[in-house]
Every structure is written in C-alpha cells, then in structure tokens.
Amino acid sequence: MSKVFVEYAIKSEYRASFLIYMQGLQRREGRLELLTGTDQEGLFVEIWHDVTYEDYLSMKKVRLNVERLRDEQHGDWEQWIKGGIQKLHMWHFSSVTYT
Secondary structure: OEEEEEEEEEOHHHHHHHHHHHHHHHHHOOOEEEEEOOOOOOEEEEEEEOOOHHHHHHHHHHHHOOOOOOEOOOEOHHHHEOOOHHHOEEEEEEOOOOO
C-alpha cells in the first residue's frame, strides 16, 4: 500500500474558494482525504491512498506546474498558498516490508 501526502498553508482570504475546489476534487477522486491543522490556522494535508510511484511523479509534475494550475480545473495554487507554490510539499510513502 502506498500514500501521497501533500502539505501547504492556505491564505485566509482564499480559504472559501479553496474549500469549494477541494470538495469538487474529493467528489471526483474517491481516494483523497483532506485534513486541516488544529494548531496552525490554514495548514492543510492531503492524503492520497493507493498511488503508485509513477502516478505520484505525474501528480507532482502537474501540481508544481504553476502555469497549468491557473485555471478553473486545477485551481489557483500559486495565489492560494502562503509563500506560493514553492511552499507546497509532496511525499510518496509505501508500506514497510520486514524481512
């Protein structure tokens, strides 16, 4: 089993439009879980379940491509994220195999 974690902080003035976008994304992608920080306002973590490493690389390329992200389908991550797209962090994890 593998998971992708995506972490970023959303500017408060864009929280409503971000949440509308994410609600639609969750409807389209059943394997997405969205969490928000309880002690850091605006902090969000996406947890994507069952993502291959190849799919992760593709997701990361799309997410970090700022020009592509400035449309209705992909949201406006550069504007939404505190510090811009360079403050979006993504990691791929897989289950540990004990030998």
